Amino acid sequence: MIEVRDIHYARLGTRDLDAAERYATDIIGLQKVERSSDRLYLKSDSRHHTLAYFLGDPAEQVIAFELKDWSTLGAAHEQLRAADVPCGMGSEAEAADRHVEAFMWFLDPTGNRIELVARPHEAGRRYFPTRDAGILGFGHVGLCSTDPVRDQAFWLSNFNTLVSDWIGPCPLLRVNARHHQMALFAAKRKGIQHINHQVAEIDDIMRAWYFLNEKKIRIVFGPGRHPTSGGNFLYFEGPDGMIFEYSNSDRTIIGDLSAYKPRQFPLHPTSFCMWGSKPDIAEFKE
Numbered sequence: 001m002i003e004v005r006d007i008h009y010a011r012l013g014t015r016d017l018d019a020a021e022r023y024a025t026d027i028i029g030l031q032k033v034e035r036s037s038d039r040l041y042l043k044s045d046s047r048h049h050t051l052a053y054f055l056g057d058p059a060e061q062v063i064a065f066e067l068k069d070w071s072t073l074g075a076a077h078e079q080l081r082a083a084d085v086p087c088g089m090g091s092e093a094e095a096a097d098r099h100v101e102a103f104m105w106f107l108d109p110t111g112n113r114i115e116l117v118a119r120p121h122e123a124g125r126r127y128f129p130t131r132d133a134g135i136l137g138f139g140h141v142g143l144c145s146t147d148p149v150r151d152q153a154f155w156l157s158n159f160n161t162l163v164s165d166w167i168g169p170c171p172l173l174r175v176n177a178r179h180h181q182m183a184l185f186a187a188k189r190k191g192i193q194h195i196n197h198q199v200a201e202i203d204d205i206m207r208a209w210y211f212l213n214e215k216k217i218r219i220v221f222g223p224g225r226h227p228t229s230g231g232n233f234l235y236f237e238g239p240d241g242m243i244f245e246y247s248n249s250d251r252t253i254i255g256d257l258s259a260y261k262p263r264q265f266p267l268h269p270t271s272f273c274m275w276g277s278k279p280d281i282a283e284f285k286e
């Protein structure tokens, strides 16, 4: 069993780093920490970065989890290799590019590239954005899955992943006490379906709604409240069609984690939003 602590970063290819930088800093409210001709690193908390853009194909998208114990990296690689999962160790140069001491990569059954990182770098400076969006940090991703039942089985059998809730066949998965770090959404493609940042309070969600409308950013869902995590939310469209979400999902599952019973929500709009907001997002249509 591979034990991971939390989701750590997302990496996105883009053909236009300048546009990605403007959007990430001026619109989302992330802090630029480093920029070169082919790289952009953005932070949302005390870590070196939680989102990186590289000059390349926007279809190239990666998420990373931090291993609970850095010394298990080799064993994790061996476990996945033995299970015939496409995987490999990262080189020193690739680790430096990710600001981690070491890492490995693998493909989930849908073909999503996932990285497992050991000893990721802290920033040494606190997060200090130019726009106060109320961001507390990187929360979770929605990941596309061509077969959520198959992919759930992959995550449950290889990792310390637990189901917090299901919406139809789509699991909201956690690796720590917070409600979810990853949700597997049925799709015909691989890739990241949305990237969530947690914000402090509902006021941040509503302030963002006014702000994004004023900036003519396409809002694709919300403002609303998820019955699953209980979080207030707002989803909006970013560079290369990536969906970003703010939410203040403070639901935690603590105590005897194995005693928690995941709840089954039907695949119906009332399971997505308890206020009646309807998503304009392909993967969230019934």
Ligand SMILES: CC(C)C(=O)/C=C/C(C(=O)O)=C(/O)C(=O)O
Pocket: 140, 141, 142, 167, 172, 180, 183, 196, 226, 227, 228, 229, 230, 231, 247, 249, 271, 272, 273, 279, 284
């Ligand atoms: C619109 C989707 C299907 C949904 O309801 C997602 C739920 C939550 C949550 O409970 O917070 C997410 O943010 C998520 O899974 O991404």
Ligand SMILES: [Fe+2]
Pocket: 140, 141, 142, 194, 196, 245
């Ligand atoms: Fe989400």
